Amino acid sequence: MPASSTRDDFDKYMAPNYSPQQAIPVRGEGSRLWDQEGREYIDFAGGIAVNALGHCHPALVGALTEQANKLWHLSNVYTNEPALALSRELVERTFADKVFFCSSGGEANEAAFKLARRWGFDNFGEKKHKIVSFKQSFHGRTLFTVSVGGQPKYTEGFGPVPGGISHATFNDLDSVRALIDDDTCAVVVEPIQGEGGVTPATPEFLQGLRELCDQHQALLVMDEVQSGVGRSGKLYAYMHYGVTPDILTSAKAIGGGFPLGAMLASDRVAKSLVVGTHGSTYGGNPLACAVGLAAVTTIDTPDVLEGVERRHMLFREHLEVINRKHGVFKEIRGMGLLIGAEMSDDFQGKARDILPLALEEGLMALVAGPNVLRMAPSLVISEVEIEEGMARLELAIERLVGQS
Incomplete structure (x- = not known):
């Protein structure tokens, strides 16, 4: 990459669907990053819950390097050893009997929703x-997944959207009862709503969804793209609730930063x-699955998972x-290391204003709305x-308060 690359190049050459921060990170190690000028940042964003083991974790670098010297890509005309090994680990560690691999969370959910309709048919x-x-x-x-998603701002201007989709109120079983019927093939839920505000489901809510699905012979689909692979303190968040889905989607942390997604399902589905x-x-790309195997087996250990709750409390x-x-x-x-802080009435709509201030103080964070x-x-x-990161966050918040 040319040394002269700047943030202005984004506006000149790239599609305007993003508005990235001004700093351009060029190197990372653990939970620290450095930009083009050598300035250091502490990373509380984690690539939006992707970098579950931080940047350049030795286990992931080793797996990628080893596989890069063996085999990169085959397509699905053939299978490969890393895909078989990772699928076996996921089946043995979860409720699932079968795994479908893809490259992202959107693709995993697209597969899940198509499978739910095909199963119903x-x-x-x-x-x-x-x-x-x-x-x-x-x-x-994708057009299907954004339609299943319950935020109209993401479908505006892209209609007509797929039909047959309705939206209940999260953590409100009565609202689900009003919509579900015997023509329902699936109820789709995040155990922790991420983009929607970092809101965990109540145990009663998820248990009630399971019961309603069983009553109407519908599938319970859990989207664990953001909450899965250790983020909650267990390998998957459903394990906290004692509620077993029929289909589960996984991405983000499953690849530790390498693009990878998976749909897990029971045999009957x-x-x-x-x-x-x-x-x-x-x-099922060999590179992605080799890294995914290293990520899952490193994360799904008592040392890592038990540490998540301690860090949550900190x-x-x-x-x-x-x-x-x-x-x-x-x-x-929130739950585990997916944490949300809702702004008070005096600071409504100002969560995003914290991000550039935090960056100037040497901290990377996120918003959820x-x-x-x-x-x-x-x-x-x-x-x-x-x-250190919290000290930098406090400096940013002091500046926000000072601007009000």
Whole structure:
């Protein structure tokens, strides 16, 4: 890459669907990054919950390097050893019997929703096609997944959108009862709504969804693209609830930064995905699956998973201290290392204003809508880095308060 590349080049050469921050990171190690000028940042963003082991983790670098010297790509005309090994690990560690690989969360959800409709068609006929999802949910950017998602701003201007989709209220079973019927093929839910504000489902809600799906012979589809692979403190968030889905989608952390997605399903459902019904040229790519195998086996260990809850409490304690001083947050919520801090009434709509201020102080963070500051750091971020990052966040918030 030319040394002269600047942030202005983004505006000149790249599609305007993003508005990235001004700094351009060029190197990362663990939970720290450095930009073109050599300035250091602490990473509380984690690539939007992707870099679950931080940047350039030795296990992932080693797996990628080893596989890069063996085999890069075959397509699905052939299978390959890394894909077989990763699929076996996922089956052995979860409820699932079968795995479908792709390259992103949107693709994993597209596959899940297609499978749900195909399963309904195969077993009950074409009338069983309805999908119940939730307001404020997010499931990807394909036309189908953005339609299942419950945020109208993402479908505006892209109509007509696919039909047969309705949206209930998250954590409100009565709203689901009003929509579900015997023509429903699936209920789609995030155990923790991520983009919608970092809101965990209640145990009663997920248990009730399972019961409603069983009553109406519908599938329970859990989107764990953001909440999965250790983010909650277990390999998948459904494991906290004692509720087993029929289909689960996974991406983000499963590749530790390498593009990888997966759809997991039980045998009774997966059998509808017969030859020719769905596919992905890059799905099951040897490079991606080698890295994914290293990520899953490194993360799904007591040392990493038990550390997630300790780090959650540290984040919460620091945020509460900041809030007692500055009164910027209404609620601090989340699960594991997916944490949201909702802005107080006096700072409504100003969560995004924190991001450039934090960057100037040497911290990378996220938002989940205009009113929620979101953090999704490495699952193995050190306590020292949490403390340093929170000190930098407080400096940014002091500046925000000063501007008000």
